[in-house]
Amino acid sequence: MSKRFDVIVIGMGPGGETVAQRLMAAGKSVAVVEKELIGGECPYWACMPSKALLRPVEARAEASHAAGISTPAVDWAKIRNYRDIIVGYHDDSSRVDAYRSDGATVIKGEGRLAGPGQVTVNGERLTADNIILATGSRQAWPSVEGLDQVPVWTNREATSLTEIPERALLIGGSAVGVELGTFLSRMGSRVTIVQRGPRLLGREVPELSELVAARLVKDGIDVRVRCQARAVRREGQDTVVELDDGTSVRVDVVVLASGRALRTDLGLESVGVRTGARGEVPIDQHCRVADGLWAVGDITGVALFTHMALYQGRVVADNILGTPHVANYTGIPRVVFAEPEIAAVGLTTDAARRQGIDVATAQIDLPRSIRRPETYETEPSGTLGLIADRSRRILVGAWAVSPLAGEWIHTGALAVRAQLPIDVLLDGIAQFPTYNEAYYEAAAALGL
Numbered sequence: 001m002s003k004r005f006d007v008i009v010i011g012m013g014p015g016g017e018t019v020a021q022r023l024m025a026a027g028k029s030v031a032v033v034e035k036e037l038i039g040g041e042c043p044y045w046a047c048m049p050s051k052a053l054l055r056p057v058e059a060r061a062e063a064s065h066a067a068g069i070s071t072p073a074v075d076w077a078k079i080r081n082y083r084d085i086i087v088g089y090h091d092d093s094s095r096v097d098a099y100r101s102d103g104a105t106v107i108k109g110e111g112r113l114a115g116p117g118q119v120t121v122n123g124e125r126l127t128a129d130n131i132i133l134a135t136g137s138r139q140a141w142p143s144v145e146g147l148d149q150v151p152v153w154t155n156r157e158a159t160s161l162t163e164i165p166e167r168a169l170l171i172g173g174s175a176v177g178v179e180l181g182t183f184l185s186r187m188g189s190r191v192t193i194v195q196r197g198p199r200l201l202g203r204e205v206p207e208l209s210e211l212v213a214a215r216l217v218k219d220g221i222d223v224r225v226r227c228q229a230r231a232v233r234r235e236g237q238d239t240v241v242e243l244d245d246g247t248s249v250r251v252d253v254v255v256l257a258s259g260r261a262l263r264t265d266l267g268l269e270s271v272g273v274r275t276g277a278r279g280e281v282p283i284d285q286h287c288r289v290a291d292g293l294w295a296v297g298d299i300t301g302v303a304l305f306t307h308m309a310l311y312q313g314r315v316v317a318d319n320i321l322g323t324p325h326v327a328n329y330t331g332i333p334r335v336v337f338a339e340p341e342i343a344a345v346g347l348t349t350d351a352a353r354r355q356g357i358d359v360a361t362a363q364i365d366l367p368r369s370i371r372r373p374e375t376y377e378t379e380p381s382g383t384l385g386l387i388a389d390r391s392r393r394i395l396v397g398a399w400a401v402s403p404l405a406g407e408w409i410h411t412g413a414l415a416v417r418a419q420l421p422i423d424v425l426l427d428g429i430a431q432f433p434t435y436n437e438a439y440y441e442a443a444a445a446l447g448l
């Protein structure tokens with residue numbers, strides 16, 4: 001005898017939680033199935049601990065750049081303790097209780113599809129009108145000889161660290177690599193980042209990658225591009241990483257920042273669904289996989305961010321509740337919480353050209369263009385780049401490397417999403433003196 005619900009959510013990260021909460025609030029009977037902790041990767045091993053760890057090193061750097069402040073000391077024991085509070089000591093019991101008291105059936109176990117409208121978990125069969133797949137992603141394991149013989153941190157060990165390693169080598173120069181590399185180096189580790197591609201943050205514009213690499217190198221990080229770890233071995237207490245440029249690096253720990261594997265081993269074949277070229281669960285514009293089957297978050301492969309999972313969760317809940325909602329992925333912000341912050345939105349120059357857009361670009365140096373940087377720090381810095389569609393006179397992309405860029409990129413995000421005419425940016429009034437004023441200056445520099 002199977003248990004019947006209106007909705008079953010498999011995977012309770014940010015995406016699954018959003019759908020579950022909205023449907024419960026609308027009076028649906030909801031079963032949530034989670035094999036680890038309710039909340040998913042983000043609050044325990046990803047966004048939240050990494051940002052809590054990065055904030056003190058950012059605050060220290062900001063203080064040391066402000067006039068007349070002596071550099072504050074960093075207290076690792078207190079940072080670590082605060083991180084432990086932020087991750088709720090990896091205990092989800094209060095979240096489980098909250099769902100139960102709000103009327104959900106909470107099942108701890110691994111859920112699998114067992115045919116249309118059916119899920120099995122812990123040997124039990126559940127049925128529902130709507131099933132939501134929200135199982136997220138895990139660390140992808142690169143093929144490096146000997147990796148199983150040496151100390152290796154995935155994002156989980158890296159964000160749960162209790163001691164700062166003296167020397168670390170990060171495999172991967174994307175957002176996670178840049179953030180963890182920044183943190184470890186600012187905490188005193190000798191850091192090497194190896195990046196297989198020709199540049200760090202390879203999906204962003206090359207100008208941004210250059211600024212970021214220069215900043216990391218200034219911090220003392222050994223950045224190696226077009227370089228891969230070939231093999232690793234243990235030598236006494238050391239791990240020796242052999243690189244394909246013929247050199248080797250001696251470290252205490254290897255940190256993986258080499259991308260994510262989507263968790264799609266879910267019995268998809270039982271409903272006739274095949275994953276796509278990047279291993280993603282294919283969805284339509286409503287985030288529907290098939291009749292009564294939906295997917296949200298990392299497993300859709302659209303963009304591996306919490307804000308994407310939350311958005312798709314809202315889209316699915318609306319569609320199930322009878323308010324048709326087509327997902328619009330224009331203008332999704334992409335922030336790397338390094339110091340200074342790195343932020344981008346919309347298309348890169350190359351992506352815009354590939355779409356046949358007649359592209360105009362501008363890049364401005366913030367200290368030369370606006371006054372906020374010099375009030376903010378004694379060695380003012382920062383860059384804003386804009387990518388515009390010349391014929392439609394709208395922004396299609398923006399990027400920035402600057403203090404607080406993760407906050408003020410949202411002006412660009414809104415402009416891209418709303419297809420705001422450049423003339424509105426040129427006639428807009430931003431508060432003086434703020435970083436946001438840079439949009440006016442950069443829009444003028446487009447020369448449209």
Ligand SMILES: Cc1cc2nc3c(=O)[nH]c(=O)nc-3n(C[C@H](O)[C@H](O)[C@H](O)COP(=O)(O)OP(=O)(O)OC[C@H]3O[C@@H](n4cnc5c(N)ncnc54)[C@H](O)[C@@H]3O)c2cc1C
Pocket residue numbers: 010011012013014015016033034035036037038039040041042045046047048050051109110111112134135136137155159176263266296297298299303304305306307308309
């Ligand atoms: C180090 C790091 C830092 C990051 N920082 C940021 C950031 O600052 N901002 C940002 O937007 N994004 C960040 N991300 C990305 C963000 O963590 C993910 O995009 C987000 O967690 C995806 O949410 P999700 O709901 O798709 O899945 P997840 O958070 O991965 O949750 C999926 C859940 O499903 C469960 N599950 C899996 N399979 C099953 C099954 N068969 N049955 C039952 N349960 C199952 C898992 O246990 C998990 O709890 C970061 C990622 C990393 C690795």
